[in-house]
Every structure is written in structure tokens, then in C-alpha cells.
Amino acid sequence: MKLRKLIGFNLLTAVILGVVGFYVGWWIGHLFKAESLDYFEDTGQNDISLFIAYLVGVIGFLVGLGFGNYPVQRLLGKPASLREKEDQGAARYFGLCTDHKVVGIQYLIGIGAFIFIGGLNAMLIRFELITPNQHAWNGNNYLTLVGLHGTMMMGMMSSGIIGPFANYLLPVMIGARRMAFPRVEALTFWLLMAAGVILMTAIGFGGFPTGWTGYAPLNVQANMGMDAYIAFFALVGLSMTLLGLNMIATVITMRAPGMTWGRLPIFVWGTFTTSILMLLAAPVLISVLLMVAMDRTAQTGFFNDAAGGSPYLYENLFWIFGHPEVYVLALPGMGILLEIIPVFSRKPLWGYKLAVSGMLGITLLSFLVWQHHLFVSGINADLRPFYMLSTELISLPTGFIFVAALGTLWLGRIRLAVPMLFSLAWLFNFLIGGLSGVFLSDVPSDVTTHGSFFSMAHFHYTIMGGLLFAFFAAIYFWVPKMTGYRLNERWGKVHFWTMFLAFNSTFGPLLVIGFLGMPRRAVTYAGYLQGANTWVSVSAFVLGASMLIFLANFVYSLAFARVPAGANPWGSKSIEWQLPSPIPLHNFDRIPTFAGDPYPYGADAGTAQRPVVAPARPTP
Amino acid sequence: MTELAQHSTPYSVVEAEPPELMGRNLRVAAHLWASSTGFFFFAFLFAYFYLRSVNSQGKWHPHAVKAPVTLGTLIAASVVVSAVLVVVAASRLRGGDQPGWRLAGLGGLAFGVLAIVLQVVEWSTIGFGPTDGGYASVFFGWTGLYLVFLVCTLYWLETLLATSFRYAGRGASGHAPGEASGDSHRTGDDIAEPISLIGPGADAFAFYWAVFAGIGVATWIILYLL
Numbered sequence: 001m002k003l004r005k006l007i008g009f010n011l012l013t014a015v016i017l018g019v020v021g022f023y024v025g026w027w028i029g030h031l032f033k034a035e036s037l038d039y040f041e042d043t044g045q046n047d048i049s050l051f052i053a054y055l056v057g058v059i060g061f062l063v064g065l066g067f068g069n070y071p072v073q074r075l076l077g078k079p080a081s082l083r084e085k086e087d088q089g090a091a092r093y094f095g096l097c098t099d100h101k102v103v104g105i106q107y108l109i110g111i112g113a114f115i116f117i118g119g120l121n122a123m124l125i126r127f128e129l130i131t132p133n134q135h136a137w138n139g140n141n142y143l144t145l146v147g148l149h150g151t152m153m154m155g156m157m158s159s160g161i162i163g164p165f166a167n168y169l170l171p172v173m174i175g176a177r178r179m180a181f182p183r184v185e186a187l188t189f190w191l192l193m194a195a196g197v198i199l200m201t202a203i204g205f206g207g208f209p210t211g212w213t214g215y216a217p218l219n220v221q222a223n224m225g226m227d228a229y230i231a232f233f234a235l236v237g238l239s240m241t242l243l244g245l246n247m248i249a250t251v252i253t254m255r256a257p258g259m260t261w262g263r264l265p266i267f268v269w270g271t272f273t274t275s276i277l278m279l280l281a282a283p284v285l286i287s288v289l290l291m292v293a294m295d296r297t298a299q300t301g302f303f304n305d306a307a308g309g310s311p312y313l314y315e316n317l318f319w320i321f322g323h324p325e326v327y328v329l330a331l332p333g334m335g336i337l338l339e340i341i342p343v344f345s346r347k348p349l350w351g352y353k354l355a356v357s358g359m360l361g362i363t364l365l366s367f368l369v370w371q372h373h374l375f376v377s378g379i380n381a382d383l384r385p386f387y388m389l390s391t392e393l394i395s396l397p398t399g400f401i402f403v404a405a406l407g408t409l410w411l412g413r414i415r416l417a418v419p420m421l422f423s424l425a426w427l428f429n430f431l432i433g434g435l436s437g438v439f440l441s442d443v444p445s446d447v448t449t450h451g452s453f454f455s456m457a458h459f460h461y462t463i464m465g466g467l468l469f470a471f472f473a474a475i476y477f478w479v480p481k482m483t484g485y486r487l488n489e490r491w492g493k494v495h496f497w498t499m500f501l502a503f504n505s506t507f508g509p510l511l512v513i514g515f516l517g518m519p520r521r522a523v524t525y526a527g528y529l530q531g532a533n534t535w536v537s538v539s540a541f542v543l544g545a546s547m548l549i550f551l552a553n554f555v556y557s558l559a560f561a562r563v564p565a566g567a568n569p570w571g572s573k574s575i576e577w578q579l580p581s582p583i584p585l586h587n588f589d590r591i592p593t594f595a596g597d598p599y600p601y602g603a604d605a606g607t608a609q610r611p612v613v614a615p616a617r618p619t620p
Numbered sequence: 621m622t623e624l625a626q627h628s629t630p631y632s633v634v635e636a637e638p639p640e641l642m643g644r645n646l647r648v649a650a651h652l653w654a655s656s657t658g659f660f661f662f663a664f665l666f667a668y669f670y671l672r673s674v675n676s677q678g679k680w681h682p683h684a685v686k687a688p689v690t691l692g693t694l695i696a697a698s699v700v701v702s703a704v705l706v707v708v709a710a711s712r713l714r715g716g717d718q719p720g721w722r723l724a725g726l727g728g729l730a731f732g733v734l735a736i737v738l739q740v741v742e743w744s745t746i747g748f749g750p751t752d753g754g755y756a757s758v759f760f761g762w763t764g765l766y767l768v769f770l771v772c773t774l775y776w777l778e779t780l781l782a783t784s785f786r787y788a789g790r791g792a793s794g795h796a797p798g799e800a801s802g803d804s805h806r807t808g809d810d811i812a813e814p815i816s817l818i819g820p821g822a823d824a825f826a827f828y829w830a831v832f833a834g835i836g837v838a839t840w841i842i843l844y845l846l
Binding site: 592 | 624629641648649655657659660666667671674675677679680750753754756757758760761765775778779781782784785787817
């Protein structure tokens with residue numbers, strides 16, 4: 001019986017088939033090469049083999065998990081199953097499972113592991129920058145570290161909040177039992193895991209020199225490690241597209257009776273708007289990466305000036321995806337912030353419609369600002385004012401989010417629990433990120449700060465200071481619901497204060513260092529900047545240590561202390577907190593009816609208004 | 621602990637979903653996937669006009685590079701005819717004409733396959749390669765990925781037709797309980813009426829296929845006529 005389980009469709013089978021598939025693909029690719037087609041002769045390295053190896057490896061991995069069964073069944077016209085492995089104990093976490101709550105937890109652990117690896121890369125980068133001269137890594141290895149750190153973080157954190165928390169909570173928040181497409185939901189997670197492993201293999205193929213943006217012409221000239229970058233981001237793009245599609249379809253079609261658009265929890269709005277960006281922007285990323293892959297294999301000339309192409313084409317297309325991507329990272333954090341603050345202020349969300357319009361405004365405007373990334377590289381000078389203004393305009397809807405948050409805090413009965421601390425820190429960090437962003441959106445100041453540590457620090461204030469703090473707020477807030485156990489509050493506060501102080505001690509000085517002229521992605525720097533850089537490196541190590549504090553707390557609280565959370569430890573009025581912890585397999589005994597807004601705090605709190613009042617239909 | 625849900629409630633007895641839900645999901649998904657597809661090919665549209673305007677080294681479109689207009693027209697026409705047949709098939713199905721749906725659907729599938737064959741013929745007889753300038757790069761990239769989408773989308777049509785043929789002549793409950801899950805005790809895991817999904821599936825497919833044919837026409841105009 002145990003043997004049968006081992007050789008079934010599970011993670012072990014998937015890994016074996018993935019590795020076998022990789023080598024089969026590698027072999028097939030070399031057959032192509034042997035054919036000596038004209039266009040392949042000049043490549044000098046066998047990128048074709050590696051791309052086919054990645055492709056066949058991923059297919060093998062997915063088949064091993066059981067993703068091949070459904071398409072084959074459908075091809076033969078056989079009836080389709082709706083659910084897979086939803087009630088199979090711990091084993092369901094190690095394979096294809098269509099329970100959205102299992103997928104959410106898979107995302108949390110899987111993405112958490114890759115973020116940890118990305119964080120380790122950051123530590124190695126800061127280790128190198130303790131001294132101005134190259135000492136630990138040579139230039140190529142340093143650039144690969146920078147690229148791995150940025151690419152891993154951007155790729156994984158694109159689904160960092162939507163993946164774990166929206167997958168787990170969104171169906172519950174709208175009164176549904178599942179996502180619209182449960183099998184697609186599971187696929188998005190496993191694609192991401194395959195992508196993460198592929199990116200790690202870049203080290204074995206010589207790394208890549210381009211950072212996370214993968215600019216041309218370096219992306220065409222680089223060695224085979226670049227192929228790992230391309231395969232990684234293409235898979236991430238596919239995962240994002242499918243994730244966005246599934247989320248939007250779920251919100252549109254699966255809301256319970258009474259769950260009108262005006263009653264959607266603000267986190268659902270954050271997820272919905274993020275999903276629009278994912279659905280529309282990620283396909284452009286996949287397209288442009290496929291163009292790079294064709295340039296590297298079939299010797300097309302999309303980005304090769306000598307062959308009738310242009311490197312600026314890559315920059316344009318990348319940022320058509322890349323700037324919405326920034327808001328893919330920011331919007332879910334805003335949703336979490338506005339979901340948590342009312343609970344710990346004991347007030348209804350102030351300016352609900354304002355916040356929603358802010359999110360929609362950001363979604364729209366984020367498609368109209370991409371050229372500000374090209375202010376100093378090839379843009380027609382006449383276009384600069386438009387993109388400067390459109391970029392600065394986006395601060396207006398972002399301001400709506402701040403106004404809604406501050407309006408909710410105003411005169412509230414504030415409890416400084418750990419999720420609230422992280423939420424308040426989000427406001428502080430994102431404000432600095434936003435203000436520093438004005439310097440980069442403004443053409444004259446961008447000319448002097450572009451490509452410096454200033455822009456890098458700005459970026460980290462918005463993404464790490466925004467997204468990662470929201471991520472931790474969500475973990476401390478919802479993990480008790482997801483697992484049934486509370487995280488230790490005291491150690492949570494130690495984690496928060498260490499992380500908050502070390503974060504600002506790291507990136508605050510980097511804004512100054514950038515203004516002083518230190519370029520990003522350079523392994524050496526001017527000697528007069530050593531003092532500041534040493535300070536930053538030490539702060540970064542403390543920041544890294546704060547993650548270990550979190551990890552220790554997470555493992556201790558969930559594996560050893562196991563203090564039961566109860567159904568509603570925070571006194572929230574949202575529907576997920578009216579369910580047992582963890583939430584039962586079927587979510588609801590009967591589909592609920594919603595009869596009020598999701599934030600009924602305040603004067604009537606004693607009456608404990610619940611949004612759910614009755615089952616929608618009698619049980620058949 | 622609450623009246624909304626209890627762990628002790630048997631999974632098998634929770635109320636069933638309304639049957640129209642999955643059909644609605646499919647229709648919405650088709651619209652969303654069509655917009656994603658549009659943005660995917662928008663990148664090639666952007667590349668076309670960008671490289672054309674830049675004309676790096678004068679290598680945008682060397683005189684020797686000539687796309688075969690006749691074959692290109694035949695490919696676009698095949699996709700359009702296929703889409704029209706699928707739209708007709710879906711309307712037949714809505715009217716309850718199962719044999720009509722299957723016949724028109726098969727016609728749509730055949731014209732789709734014809735488009736694939738013609739594309740392969742075009743590539744094998746074409747007089748230039750992907751290294752021959754900016755236009756050639758866009759041409760091969762765009763048509764190549766259009767072909768990938770074509771193949772995957774025809775797979776969707778095939779699954780609808782295969783289900784329809786499998787259950788032809790059988791009633792709505794033609795399948796055995798637990799047939800999909802492979803376990804007669806886990807009937808709750810099966811989609812209750814697979815045949816009931818063919819109608820919404822055909823509607824969703826017809827919409828997507830029409831949009832995709834529209835992209836094919838745009839491809840034809842830009843790559844062959846401009």
C-alpha cells in the first residue's frame with residue numbers, strides 16, 4: 001500500500017519525472033543542433049537544448065503531480081471530475097489538490113522558502129559591499145547574485161499575497177466553497193515552484209548579468225544562465241495570468257446572495273484589481289521573453305540593432321509589463337492594510353468607496369506610466385512631460401488609500417497587536433517610498449538619480465516596505481485562522497521592531513548613498529562611501545536576523561506551543577472569522593446570505609451584527 | 621463552533637452547487653482569456669510598428685523578404701471559416717440540434733487543422749529566414765506563436781466534440797456514478813452532468829474562437845498587406 005502511494009501522482013514522482021524530462025529534453029535539443037540548420041550554426045552555445053530541457057522537465061513535473069490526467073480524460077470525452085485529493089490528510093499538501101485552502105497553505109510555505117533564498121542572496125550582496133573593493137565575489141558572480149535576488153523576489157512576490165491569502169480567503173470572503181477553476185488554481189502554484197527551481201539552475205549555467213529587468217542587448221549576449229531567467233519569468237507570467245483569470249472569474253460568478261459589489265471586503269477589491277493587472281500585463285511579459293528566447297535560439301533580430309532590431313524595444317515591452325507589475329506587488333498590500341486597520345481600530349473602514357476608486361485608479365493609470373523608466377534611455381524628449389505627469393498623477397489614487405487608512409485610524413480605539421504594528425509600518429514605509437518616487441518621476445531629478453542606489457532604495461521602500469510588511473501583517477493576522485493556532489505575540493513584537501528598525505536603517509542611508517552618486521549593480525564603489533556602506537551592511541544583517549526570529553516563532557508556535565486560536569481571536573466581524581479555525585473542508589454547511597457591509601464596527605458593536613443572516617436555499 | 625459551518629458536517633452532504641454555475645464560469649473565463657490573448661499579441665503589434673519606425677541599419681524589410689500573400693490569405697480565411705462554423709455550431713446546440721452542432725463543430729475543427737497545415741507549408745516554402753531583418757523576426761515570431769495558440773484552442777474544441785460524441789444517444793445521466801473520480805463512493809467529486817457543460821462550453825469557445833479569428837485577420841492585414 002505504501003509503495004502504491006509512493007509511485008502514484010505526488011511530489012516524489014513529479015521530481016523524478018521532472019529530472020528525467022529535463023535530460024530527455026536536453027538530448028532532443030542536441031538532436032536539433034546536429035541538424036545544423038542555417039540559423040542555429042552561429043549560436044556558439046546550445047540554448048535550444050536548454051530551453052527544450054526546461055520545457056520537457058516542467059511537463060514531466062506536472063505529469064508526475066497528476067496534471068496530465070484531466071486533459072487526457074477530456075481529450076477522450078470522458079466525464080470530468082471537479083475535485084482531486086481534497087480529503088487525503090497531510091498527503092494533499094504534496095501534490096495536486098483542488099481545495100483552495102490547501103493551495104493557499106502550499107503557496108505560503110513554497111513562496112516563503114523561495115523568499116528566504118532570495119533574502120540570503122541579499123545578505124551575500126551586502127557582504128560584498130562592506131568594502132569598496134571586490135573581495136568576496138568577482139564581478140560576474142556579484143551580478144548573478146544581484147540578478148538572482150531581484151528576479152526571485154519579484155517573481156515570487158508577484159503572487160506573494162494573492163497566492164497564499166487570496167487563494168485561502170477570497171472564496172470564503174465572498175461566500176463560496178471553491179475557486180471558479182480549482183485545478184487551474186493548483187496549477188498556478190506548481191508552475192511557480194517549477195519556475196523557482198529553474199531560476200536556481202542559472203548558477204550551474206554561468207549565471208546572468210542583467211539583474212531582474214533582463215535588459216537587451218545583454219540578455220541576448222549573455223551565457224546560458226540567461227535561459228534560466230527567461231524560462232523562470234515566462235512560467236511566472238503564465239502562473240500570474242492564470243491566477244488573475246481565476247480570481248476575477250471567481251469574484252464575478254461565485255459571490256453568494258447579497259454579496260454585492262459594494263459589500264465586497266476591501267481585500268477582495270485589492271485582489272480583484274491586482275488580478276486585472278496580472279491578466280493583462282503578464283501576457284506581455286511572456287511575449288517579450290519569447291522574443292528574447294527566439295533571438296537566442298533561432299537568431300531572430302528583435303533586439304539586435306545590427307539585424308534590424310532594437311534593444312529599446314525590449315525596454316519598452318518589459319516596462320509595459322514592469323510598471324503594472326509594481327502595482328501587482330503594491331495593491332494586495334493596500335487591501336490587507338485596509339482590511340486589518342478597521343479590526344484593530346474598532347471602526348468601520350472610512351471612505352470605502354474612496355479606497356475602491358483609488359485601487360481602480362491605480363489599476364488604470366499603471367498602464368500609462370511605463371515610459372518614465374526610459375527617461376534617460378532613448379525616449380523622445382517630447383513624450384517626457386506626458387509620462388512625468390501621468391506618473392505623478394498616480395499619487396492621487398494612492399493618496400486615497402492613505403486617506404482611507406488615516407480616516408479609519410482617526411479617533412479609533414487602537415490596539416497595537418502585531419498585525420496592526422506591521423500595518424502602521426506599511427503606512428510609514430510606503431509614504432517614504434512614494435515621496436522618494438516623486439524624484440524619479442520628475443525628469444530633471446531622475447536624470448541624476450536614475451540607475452543609482454537612490455532608485456534601488458526607493459524601490460525597496462515601496463516593495464519591501466510595502467509588500468513584505470503587509471505580507472507579515474497578513475501572516476500574523478490570518479495564520480491563526482489557517483492553522484487553528486496563534487503565533488506568539490511577544491516574539492512577534494520582537495520580530496516587528498527588529499525588522500522595522502533594521503529595514504529603515506538599511507534603506508534610509510541607501511537613499512543618501514544614491515544621492516551621493518553610488519551606482520547600482522556595481523561590485524566596487526568610491527572609497528568615501530565605505531562608512532555608510534558598512535553601516536548599511538550591518539543593518540541588513542540585522543534585518544536578515546529578524547527573519548530568523550520570525551521563522552523561529554513560526555515553527556515554535558505552530559509545532560510546539562500550539563496555543564489554540566479559537567474562532568475569532570481578534571474580534572473581527574468578517575465572515576472568515578465566523579467560521580471555525582481552521583476552516584472546514586466545505587467552508588460552509590450552507591451557502592450564506594450577506595445582508596450588510598463587511599465592517600460593522602462602532603456603536604452597535606455590542607449587538608455583534610453579522611453580515612451573514614441565513615442560508616440562501618434549503619438543503620436539498 | 622458557529623452556525624455557518626462545523627467540522628463534523630460530512631463533506632458528502634453539503635448542498636450541491638447550482639448547475640448553471642460552471643457554465644457561467646466558462647463564459648467569463650473565455651472573455652478574460654480573450655483579453656489576455658489580445659495583450660499577448662499586442663506585444664508583437666508593438667514590435668512591428670516600433671521596429672518599422674526605427675528601421676535599424678536599414679534592415680527592417682529588405683527587398684528580398686516577401687511574405688507569400690496567397691498562402692497568408694488562405695491561412696486567415698481558414699481560421700475565419702472555422703470560427704464561423706463554430707459560431708453556427710454553438711447556435712445549433714442552443715436550438716437543441718445535437719447532430720447539427722456536431723457536424724458544424726467538426727467542420728470548424730477541420731478548417732482549423734487546415735490552417736495549421738497551411739502554416740507549416742508556408743514556412744517550408746518561404747524564401748527568407750528569421751535572421752533576415754526586423755520584419756522577418758516579427759513575421760516568424762508572430763505566426764509561430766499564433767500557431768501555438770491555434771493548436772491549443774483546437775484541443776479545447778476537440779474535448780467538446782469528444783464529450784458530445786461519447787454521450788450521443790445517451791440521456792443526461794449517461795455516465796456511471798463515480799466514473800470521473802474512478803470511485804463509485806466518491807460521486808460528489810464528479811461534475812454531475814458532463815453533457816450539460818457542452819452547451820456553455822460551446823458558447824464560451826465560440827466567443828473565444830471569434831476573437832481569435834479577429835486577431836488572425838489583424839495578423840494577416842499587418843504582416844501580409846501593409
